[in-house]
Amino acid sequence: SQTIHQWPATLVQPVGSPLSLECTVEGTSNPNLYWYRQAAGRGLQLLFYSVGIGQISSEVPQNLSASRPQDRQFILSSKKLLLSDSGFYLCAWSLWEYNEQFFGPGTRLTVL
Amino acid sequence: LAKTTQPISMDSYEGQEVNITCSHNNIATNDYITWYQQFPSQGPRFIIQGYKTKVTNEVASLFIPADRKSSTLSLPRVSLSDTAVYYCLVGDPAYSGAGSYQLTFGKGTKLSVIP
Numbered sequence: 001s002q003t004i005h006q007w008p009a010t011l012v013q014p015v016g017s018p019l020s021l022e023c024t025v026e027g028t029s030n031p032n033l034y035w036y037r038q039a040a041g042r043g044l045q046l047l048f049y050s051v052g053i054g055q056i057s058s059e060v061p062q063n064l065s066a067s068r069p070q071d072r073q074f075i076l077s078s079k080k081l082l083l084s085d086s087g088f089y090l091c092a093w094s095l096w097e098y099n100e101q102f103f104g105p106g107t108r109l110t111v112l
Numbered sequence: 113l114a115k116t117t118q119p120i121s122m123d124s125y126e127g128q129e130v131n132i133t134c135s136h137n138n139i140a141t142n143d144y145i146t147w148y149q150q151f152p153s154q155g156p157r158f159i160i161q162g163y164k165t166k167v168t169n170e171v172a173s174l175f176i177p178a179d180r181k182s183s184t185l186s187l188p189r190v191s192l193s194d195t196a197v198y199y200c201l202v203g204d205p206a207y208s209g210a211g212s213y214q215l216t217f218g219k220g221t222k223l224s225v226i227p
Contacts, residue, residue: 036217043199044156044217090155100146103155 002027006104019078023091031093033074038088086111116200121222130187132221134200137181142204145183150197195225
């Protein structure tokens with residue numbers, strides 16, 4: 001069966017510090033991968049999606065970036081965090097021919 | 113890109129049937145309609161997906177009229193554990209090209225089930 005992992009589960013970082021969140025998927029090959037962010041009291045915002053290794057599309061230009069160094073690994077990064085980067089970050093995967101996305105447990109990021 | 117509109121919140125008593133309607137006036141020919149459920153501090157969970165008419169599974173039904181400009185998620189006999197946020201999405205599941213494959217969750221509908 002397929003599983004998706006995210007870490008860390010929670011993170012508290014000072015403004016201006018770097019960020020690296022990791023997501024890995026097991027049990028499937030060549031998935032579409034997604035990064036979402038949910039700010040307090042708001043809906044999910046699609047940040048990045050990837051249809052293959054090294055292929056990243058950005059939905060929202062900001063100080064975040066994403067990379068996909070391996071087929072089932074998706075990384076969200078920032079060189080300098082802003083207060084507005086606080087939120088609940090979710091990684092998800094799907095098979096290209098199906099719309100159903102499977103979400104990871106999420107990372108709660110607080111920027112102070 | 114199809115944009116969706118849902119009620120912000122709904123209240124229901126336990127045991128009642130709940131219908132949540134989503135408007136998507138500019139849905140494209142190849143777009144499917146998908147509903148997700150999200151509990152606090154968890155990722156969304158797929159509930160049901162459909163293209164037209166009616167789809168039913170073990171947890172919900174999805175009603176889609178002929179013009180496909182709206183859809184209704186029906187939850188039979190809700191319980192307290194159905195309290196969650198429900199999202200309606202539209203998108204082309206077969207499109208994998210860069211630039212326009214988007215799934216917009218929006219703010220969803222917060223359903224509160226009352227004892």
